[in-house]
Amino acid sequence: MLCYVSLPDFVLKEFKIRDKARGQDLLEEVCKRLGIIELDYFGLQFTGPKGETLWLNTRNRIRRQISGTPPYRLQFRVKFFVQPQYLLQDSTRHQYFLHLKNDLEEGKIIPDPEKAAAVYALIAQATIGDHGDSYSPCDYCQASEIESQWSSEFRSSVSEEHAKLKGVRSAAAKQFFIKELSLMENYGIEYHLAKNESGNTLHIGVGSEEIKIFDADFNFVERFLYNGLKMATHVKNNLHLKIIADDGESLFTFRLTSQEAACALYRSITEYHAFYRCETVRNAVTDQFTRDLKETLISFFGDEESEKKYIFDVQRTSKEVYDHCRRVLYKRGCDPIQNPPAKRQVEFRPQTGDAKVAQLQEQLTKMEDSLKCKICMDAQIDTVFCPCGHMVSCNVCAANIELCPICRAQIQNAQHVFFPVTVS
Numbered sequence: 487m488l489c490y491v492s493l494p495d496f497v498l499k500e501f502k503i504r505d506k507a508r509g510q511d512l513l514e515e516v517c518k519r520l521g522i523i524e525l526d527y528f529g530l531q532f533t534g535p536k537g538e539t540l541w542l543n544t545r546n547r548i549r550r551q552i553s554g555t556p557p558y559r560l561q562f563r564v565k566f567f568v569q570p571q572y573l574l575q576d577s578t579r580h581q582y583f584l585h586l587k588n589d590l591e592e593g594k595i596i597p598d599p600e601k602a603a604a605v606y607a608l609i610a611q612a613t614i615g616d617h618g619d620s621y622s623p624c625d626y627c628q629a630s631e632i633e634s635q636w637s638s639e640f641r642s643s644v645s646e647e648h649a650k651l652k653g654v655r656s657a658a659a660k661q662f663f664i665k666e667l668s669l670m671e672n673y674g675i676e677y678h679l680a681k682n683e684s685g686n687t688l689h690i691g692v693g694s695e696e697i698k699i700f701d702a703d704f705n706f707v708e709r710f711l712y713n714g715l716k717m718a719t720h721v722k723n724n725l726h727l728k729i730i731a732d733d734g735e736s737l738f739t740f741r742l743t744s745q746e747a748a749c750a751l752y753r754s755i756t757e758y759h760a761f762y763r764c765e766t767v768r769n770a771v772t773d774q775f776t777r778d779l780k781e782t783l784i785s786f787f788g789d790e791e792s793e794k795k796y797i798f799d800v801q802r803t804s805k806e807v808y809d810h811c812r813r814v815l816y817k818r819g820c821d822p823i824q825n826p827p828a829k830r831q832v833e834f835r836p837q838t839g840d841a842k843v844a845q846l847q848e849q850l851t852k853m854e855d856s857l858k859c860k861i862c863m864d865a866q867i868d869t870v871f872c873p874c875g876h877m878v879s880c881n882v883c884a885a886n887i888e889l890c891p892i893c894r895a896q897i898q899n900a901q902h903v904f905f906p907v908t909v910s
Contacts, residue, residue, distance in 0.1 A: 488557035494584035509544035529565035567674025583660040607647035612659035694762040872899040
């Protein structure tokens with residue numbers, strides 16, 4: 487069976503898999519070719535019969551989900567967006583960068599006006615490298631499709647910010663780009679088009695902590711926190727949400743374009759809640775399945791067991807994904823916590839050709855990075871976790887976590903410590 491998968495950088499890759507392959511088989515092949523271990527963050531999308539954008543369920547057979555005959559066409563996309571400090575691989579950060587860059591250029595994410603120039607400058611540094619002349623537009627600004635929408639003042643601001651990043655490596659620029667966008671309110675939100683009971687068009691945004699409702703022009707209407715969501719269900723092309731508020735319970739109904747779209751929204755809400763909010767994925771989520779008429783008849787009268795069509799495919803929570811990938815990388819001889827990507831690491835280009843100076847410069851950079859907080863990669867390590875004794879963070883980051891990022895032990899006390907040296 488032939489499948490064509492397009493990547494966020496618009497590269498089309500061809501995969502030949504067995505006829506009875508499940509979505510997980512194809513996703514693993516894509517991630518293997520890209521060198522990605524953290525595949526739980528990603529998924530494959532395809533277009534439904536009525537133009538809906540649907541996620542391929544990795545637990546079900548591909549043929550049972552996509553109508554028509556092979557070759558099937560899918561898109562490789564980020565499904566779950568986590569905070570950048572939890573990304574362990576450069577290949578994963580690269581796919582995050584491409585996805586967020588596309589969302590930014592398509593207007594799905596709108597940066598704060600004060601940070602917009604710096605955000606686009608990070609894209610320029612990550613894609614084309616250094617820009618020495620801050621008084622003229624860089625190659626990125628001249629080639630960008632959205633550059634025509636920029637004012638001359640904003641274009642100059644982007645060029646100035648780009649010039650400040652001289653020497654920053656592409657991987658570091660991507661890391662800081664993801665970090666900037668992760669601070670924005672609409673980071674990682676998945677939008678679904680629907681209508682309310684009055685027939686008004688809405689955009690339902692499913693995020694890591696809440697469900698946001700926007701009107702047709704993406705003006706904010708209201709939000710539903712997950713801890714106030716009592717029930718979510720769908721019947722045909724309608725989605726029903728029962729919300730608990732201070733004044734009692736309220737039932738909200740949203741009508742979508744098709745039954746597949748309603749199921750996709752129901753699935754998105756359930757999987758987002760399980761992935762971001764739960765300690766582990768419960769059996770009530772993993773065990774839900776349906777059978778069509780043919781499979782139902784086989785289950786009643788057939789000698790062989792009929793195949794289940796699972797509704798959800800989320801296997802691990804965000805914490806479990808992080809721990810699992812750390813163990814896999816550690817077994818391969820790589821500890822991403824002790825050896826993270828360097829912050830704003832500058833490439834040293836010795837003008838004299840002295841290899842000894844270059845080697846010392848590289849060693850100095852590694853020494854400085856080893857003393858940086860492994861969470862924010864900005865401040866110096868100055869806190870030890872008790873009782874496990876690990877030292878990996880600054881006091882600001884230590885105040886915002888409950889579990890040690892290395893051994894996952896409960897932090898009973900965070901003790902401030904003093905080093906005889908200071909990172910410059």
